[in-house]
Amino acid sequence: MTRGQKIEERFFKVLMFLSTFFILAILAIIIYSIFEKGIRSISWEMLTEIPSGGYYYGKGGGILNAILGSLALASGATVIAFFVGLPVALYINVFLIRHKKIVGMVRFLLDLVWGIPSIVYGAFGFTLMIFLGLQTSLLAGTITVALFILPIMIRSIDEIVRTAPIGLQEASYSLGSNKSETAFRILTRQSVSGIITAILLSFGRAIGDAASVLFTAGYTDHLPNGLLEPVATLPLSIFFQLASPVPEVQNRAYASALVLTLIILLVSLFSRGLGKRYHKTKINF
């Protein structure tokens, strides 16, 4: 090895170390600045009250409307996406397992849909809403977000279900069960931990997205009280409060961002913990 080659390798090694370090440092800086700014302005009042009269000029109140609204919307969307997504993931792994080409095409289509930006879902949800004669509402927002997280849900469940060995299905058939029983009773049980991870992943995506609810969910200072009423969401409450010229309101945006980040960190922590816990029902081969 010549001297030049040695220097080249050394140089790139340092560069590679620096980029890895840079990514970790950026993550630390982001988390630190969100926490540092947020903790200063967060209070019990913010978490437990809805905005009062002069809230957007710096008077009292909180963001309970947005917290509850976001939770309701994200849970609803996750439930819908789960009930549409689980059967699809099972179908392509049980009924279509011999048709590799069709399965490949479905997966490809899902990846395409996954790549579509959320603002496009927002715009589509808006046209759908007008078409169905709905107003901006919890229902319209939930449906839009459900469409948006559907590919994420299906592909994550699919990734886990496809790792189940074919022998498991064969054993189930040999005991006399039919395909749908094999799908819903055997494969689902085998993949419980992965399915929980998929649900939590989709939930995290649903609660953090603003562009898709901007058109469809609207915004309100009241607590969510019905499917056909507009609903406040956390990302939008951050966005609107940050746009205010009043410093107190901007500080509350930082606090709201802290709340949202904490919810998402908790969800991802849970998904790691729960994933490990439900290994009991899994048969190891």
Added chain:
Amino acid sequence: MYILNRQQRHFVNSSWMIISLLLVTLLPFFLFFGLYLKSTYLLHDYSVFDLIFSKTWKPASGQFGFYPFIVGSIWVTLLAMLFTAPVCLLTAIYVTQYTRKIVLRIMHPAIDILAGIPSVVYGLWGILVIVPFISKYLGPLFGIKTMGYSILAAAFVLSIMIIPFILNILIEIFRSIPMELKEAALSLGATQWQTIKQVILKKALPGIIAAFGFGLARAFGETMAVLMVVGNVVKLPGNIFDPGYTLPALIANNYGEMLSIPRYDSALMFAAFLLLAVSLFFNLIMHFFIVKYNKY
């Protein structure tokens, strides 16, 4: 215990599965035609060429020129890719080829957290950190007076947002390269860096291109974070310290008034349609690179 017998349950469950599958596979077509139909009102009166290349945006007087937004989007996206591509590539090589498994075990949760942070929070962080940094330090350094809300700020925030996305694919690709290939190169006397440069990178090239392509498509459609730091001024940016406007930001900013001006809603739906078309196009092309990568 059950209301239905086994055959009936099988029938119900199977139909539930097939209906869901149909719904999902038709979703992209619904999206495509839904947005297309909505934008036909606009396309009826203007040609696509005029819309894309005309520079005036005055919806009130019926002038819809998307050129500034398209140019803004392209600037922001390409600049973000320029920042993020080398960092991701170097990191992916480092954690898969040089370090022990433990580093990868630290990186995975870090990537997950970066991917999980919502775009509004990235935007807020951009306003808190990046925008003041550009207006106070970076701008004066180049002798330019800037507010900080600029193409550069948007590109920087965006470049961080797409790191987890690109890095995940790159790590997968480097890990899937067969060990024998590396061993063969090493046994012929190549150093580790030579092996990486001349064997691994060559083998992984279609995969790397695909990873960057997917990242590009993702960056092009990112809305909230960009909207919050890009400045939202409708004009062609002269340099990267100028404020700009992007297509997704255009849609998100104007949803409130779009029903009050004729053809305005149709124009915004056309913008969404453009985004959808770009996203589908890029993902389609990159998919073929991935297929090519898997074939060798």
